[in-house]
Amino acid sequence: MNEFDSKILDWDKVNGLIPAVIQDVDTGAVLMLGYMNKMALQTTLDTGKVAFFSRTRQVHWVKGQTSGNYLNLIEISADCDNDALLILVNPEGPCCHTGQTTCFNSGSSERWSVLSKIESVIQSRIQNDDPNSYTVDLLQQGLNKIAQKVGEEGVEVVVAALQESDERLLSEVSDLMYHLLMLLVARNLSISGVFSVLCSRLK
Numbered sequence: 764m765n766e767f768d769s770k771i772l773d774w775d776k777v778n779g780l781i782p783a784v785i786q787d788v789d790t791g792a793v794l795m796l797g798y799m800n801k802m803a804l805q806t807t808l809d810t811g812k813v814a815f816f817s818r819t820r821q822v823h824w825v826k827g828q829t830s831g832n833y834l835n836l837i838e839i840s841a842d843c844d845n846d847a848l849l850i851l852v853n854p855e856g857p858c859c860h861t862g863q864t865t866c867f868n869s870g871s872s873e874r875w876s877v878l879s880k881i882e883s884v885i886q887s888r889i890q891n892d893d894p895n896s897y898t899v900d901l902l903q904q905g906l907n908k909i910a911q912k913v914g915e916e917g918v919e920v921v922v923a924a925l926q927e928s929d930e931r932l933l934s935e936v937s938d939l940m941y942h943l944l945m946l947l948v949a950r951n952l953s954i955s956g957v958f959s960v961l962c963s964r965l966k
Contacts, residue, residue: 767839769804773846780816783848785858788837789955790879794858795866797826799848811836813852832856878954882944889948901945909949913942 772781779801785794797815799807802823806814813834814825827833834852841848859866888898901909916939923932947953 767808767841769801769808771841771845772804772848773844774801776844776846780818781846781848783813783815783850785813785834785850785852788851788853789958792865793867794834794852794854794864804848807836807839807850813850826858827855830856830860832858834858878940878944881941882948882954885944885948898945902949906946906949909942909946913939913946916942 774781780798781800781804783797783799785797786792787794797813798818799814800816800823803814803816806812806823806825810825812825812827813836814823816823825833833855834850835855836850837853838851839848854864857864885898888896889902893899901912916935920932920935920939923935927935944954947957
């Protein structure tokens with residue numbers, strides 16, 4: 764979590780309530796838009812749990828205090844005018860009160876988060892230990908078998924790229940990505956770690 768100096772914010776310009784865009788640090792999905800007063804921002808910084816000020820109820824509240832779906836603070840940054848915030852979070856459960864991941868009804872967020880969702884499905888099937896699940900069966904065969912499958916799928920991607928249709932290539936790449944996620948899970952790693960490495964390479 765980064766250090767954020769709230770003194771740079773132009774509170775007077777926004778009448779004491781600053782808009783805060785909440786974004787999932789792993790998937791890039793925009794989860795919600797909230798408003799913060801000074802107390803909500805300080806609570807967020809002190810506790811690491813994102814808090815807001817409700818304009819309708821006129822109360823200070825911590826997201827997840829009732830539902831358990833907390834927004835764990837990763838990083839806060841201000842925009843160029845110091846009158847809006849971008850807050851990167853690691854969400855615990857869905858963000859929207861409807862049970863959806865995000866408050867914005869847009870397919871774009873689904874595209875951003877699909878890898879993390881597939882990873883969650885893989886972990887869920889492993890936890891449920893479904894005997895009919897390919898995922899469970901593959902994990903039980905061990906790391907060597909999973910690594911072998913990654914190699915096989917990689918070869919199929921190359922063949923599709925050189926000899927087959929665009930649709931076939933997309934399908935083979937999808938198969939490879941699934942098996943790469945399986946490999947990460949088998950090593951107790953996460954796609955978020957890959958995202959972190961990729962982001963570091965952009966600097």
